[in-house]
Amino acid sequence: MVNAASKSDLKARIAAEAERLGFAAFGVTDATDDPLRAKRLQQWLGAGHHASMEWMETRADVRRGPQSLWPEAKSVIALGMSYAPADDPLALEAHPEKARISVYARGKDYHDTVKKKLKALARWMVEQEPDSELKVFVDTAPVMEKPLGEAAGIGWQGKHTNLVSRSHGNWLFLGAIYTTLELKPDNPHSDLCGSCKACQVACPTDAFPAPYQLDARRCISYLTIEHKGPIAEEFREALGNRIYGCDDCLAVCPWNKFAETAASNRDFLSRAELVAPRLNELLDLNDAGFRQLFSGSPIKRIGRDRFIRNCLYAAGNSGDATLLAHTEALQNDPNPAVADAARWAITKLRAVP
Structure with missing residues (x-):
């Protein structure tokens, strides 16, 4: 178990290793379920806004928060990899004979890339703290990465519901590590959308x-x-x-x-x-x-x-x-x-x- 004196140092070393592996955003939040996030999820599902994505509803009980999924979790590490494009994603609107493919899907499957890096970071963490346990997630598990990213301070959920970063805009692939380590949480990010619509x-x-x-x-x-x-x-x-x-x-x-x-x-x-x-x-x-x-x-x-x-x-x-x-x-x-x-x-x- 990490003692109080070494928590800050361990967190800093994890952040440095995450950066070395290619993660552009790093933050930590407490793994305790947030009743407000759970309530918003239920309201969204209740309104039918999830359409035919039945898995959102069938696993809502564990999606509501980290400890609902894994009661032993103490901290959540929120991470992001930038995929900011070099070109204007809207440029092809003027060329209807050509097809528009979302920026995130024009390269390799991000699930594979991000999970590979998350697993590498996880292995490193276990080497540092052999008694700790952890789980890694990228998009395919019942994890609310965007609200957790906001709670961990790496960005905020904008009016379009996607995570927005002051440094990377909207262009972040998100991942999360649930861990039994008790790491010092970062402050939640404030909403900076203002009056923009x-x-x-x-x-x-x-x-x-x-x-x-x-x-x-x-x-x-x-x-x-x-x-x-x-x-x-x-x-x-x-x-x-x-x-x-x-x-x-x-x-x-x-x-x-x-x-x-x-x-x-x-x-x-x-x-x-x-x-x-x-x-x-x-x-x-x-x-x-x-x-x-x-x-x-x-x-x-x-x-x-x-x-x-x-x-x-x-x-x-x-x-x-x-x-x-x-x-x-x-x-x-x-x-x-x-x-x-x-x-x-x-x-x-x-x-x-």
């Missing part, structure tokens, strides 16, 4: 019923990644040429001006073929071609059918009549959502003057 205005589908609230049922990231089956017609034109995720609310945040391009981590650099892919080439992908193109990418997990569905909506919005032949080839696709999207796109493209 740029993220609220930028949302193409009005997915924010109020500041600090997100309705996933209207969110393009949810619709293009998590939602199965056809996307409701009321949202199809708003998708524009976004085929995987959406960066609009993130890209307009004024705090991004302080973020440095994340060139130090090559895993997060955009693959050239995913920066501005042409829709005609994507529409021709079969399952094998899709798997080959997106090997090692988070995009692979949605599968060929959902991906092609998204590309067909983008084709229908493109105004590019040369894509008609590509969409017609998919109107009898075995997947009903793909066939439905193809017919919608065909109708749109046949109306192009």
Whole structure:
């Protein structure tokens, strides 16, 4: 067990090792469950804002706080890796014949990269304190990384509900380490959004019923990644040429001006073929071609059918009549959502003057 005199020194050494491993943000908070965070989670679930993400509800009892998941936890280390892009994520809005892929998905799968580094930090911590126990998490466990990041002082949850950092803007991949070590907590970060509402205005589908609230049922990231089956017609034109995720609310945040391009981590650099892919080439992908193109990418997990569905909506919005032949080839696709999207796109493209 760490005595009081050495807590501060151990925390400083953990922070230094985290920085050496590539983490740009580091903070500590107490592992005790926060009733306010738990209440906000229940309100969000109760409003149905989680859409079809049933796992959010089925594991809500352990998602509510660190000690609900692991009662032995004493401290939470919140960490962030920067993936700040070198280019303007909104630039392709003016090129409807090309596809827009969310910045985070244009490089290697961040789950693998961040977890590898978290495990390396965890091994180092155990070497320093053999009697301690810990667990590492990155996005796939019932852990509320963003509220914990705010409590640990590495940023605050902005009006778009994402974590915002004074140093890195919105562009942080988050991870957490739960530990039995009793480390000195940092002060929670204050909310610095002020009167700004740029993220609220930028949302193409009005997915924010109020500041600090997100309705996933209207969110393009949810619709293009998590939602199965056809996307409701009321949202199809708003998708524009976004085929995987959406960066609009993130890209307009004024705090991004302080973020440095994340060139130090090559895993997060955009693959050239995913920066501005042409829709005609994507529409021709079969399952094998899709798997080959997106090997090692988070995009692979949605599968060929959902991906092609998204590309067909983008084709229908493109105004590019040369894509008609590509969409017609998919109107009898075995997947009903793909066939439905193809017919919608065909109708749109046949109306192009």
